[in-house]
């Protein structure tokens with residue numbers, strides 16, 4: 224009986240096609256490369272507990288109270304400083320804190336999209352991003368990626384085709400640093416080309432950067448695309464989820480003033496302010512100078528695991544697949560021969576005690592059936608070795 228009550232947008236909601244696979248990560252008999260979350264071993268839990276106890280006792284009028292929609296002023300200052308180290312020219316006035324960067328995606332979708340507007344997304348792309356756009360009844364068009372990031376010819380071709388059909392492109396959604404799911408890093412030259420095409424075709428760009436600090440090599444240039452943005456087209460999104468803990472729902476948007484003012488009003492309607500306890504904890508930790516050593520620890524934690532996973536792929540998959548180098552982030556993305564259907568083989572893999580995420584759901588054009596996403600975040604080294612051997616038997 225509720226069908227008649229649902230909004231037009233609600234009829235376009237898409238449940239996450241990978242949630243069911245993520246369930247597999249909690250069975251101890253299954254070696255899981257299926258997770259999409261950071262390892263709890265990286266969370267600075269003791270420090271969070273100490274700071275939480277202190278701010279609750281000593282700063283209750285802030286930590287347990289409503290707060291400014293923009294966010295705690297000192298935290299906004301810190302975020303602006305952090306963004307400047309990534310090349311983003313901004314001050315605290317340019318920052319809106321959000322309840323994770325996921326809320327940033329939702330607020331932007333809410334503020335900018337009308338039903339039928341086109342959002343260009345990478346092939347593959349982050350499912351939580353596409354979910355936010357589908358939830359506003361947008362239409363998604365995929366743009367090809369290669370190992371250097373978005374392919375400019377594809378972006379230009381898709382933009383030209385969409386506009387020739389009389390449709391309005393509002394946004395490009397991109398994750399230039401160690402993308403989820405592909406693990407790819409976009410080159411700086413490509414970032415320039417993407418911005419140039421955005422100007423030619425007059426659309427805005429969401430640059431989502433939750434993985435930029437998780438770097439495992441020396442020569443990765445993760446400077447934000449926004450550092451090249453002369454026209455105010457880029458909305459830059461960041462998050463503490465991958466470097467501190469995602470349970471502290473703390474992300475942000477850096478955007479031009481006129482956009483930020485609208486987003487702030489959207490946020491007032493959504494939740495008044497992000498959790499002040501979460502912000503207080505993040506603020507204290509950052510103010511005490513603990514973020515840089517924490518980031519160094521997180522990098523060290525993942526660097527070794529990533530090395531083990533890649534070495535095992537080389538050992539077992541050299542002739543039957545290619546994969547992205549995972550120089551940062553949490554994932555490598557594996558492409559098998561054209562006739563392999565990773566979705567159809569999941570049950571078989573689970574029966575053999577190993578799990579992965581099939582790549583298909585990350586492609587809005589229905590391609591990618593022969594791909595899969597693997598994370599090295601969850602399992603200890605020995606289980607990574609055993610897991611890749613099991614996976615090899617699935618795709619033998």
Ligand SMILES: Cc1ncc(COP(=O)(O)O)c(C=O)c1O
Nearest residue numbers: 323324325349403462464469474
């Ligand atoms: C690309 C990307 N964007 C955004 C998010 C959401 O992160 P959070 O809301 O925790 O900041 C994730 C989480 O996995 C992600 O991979």
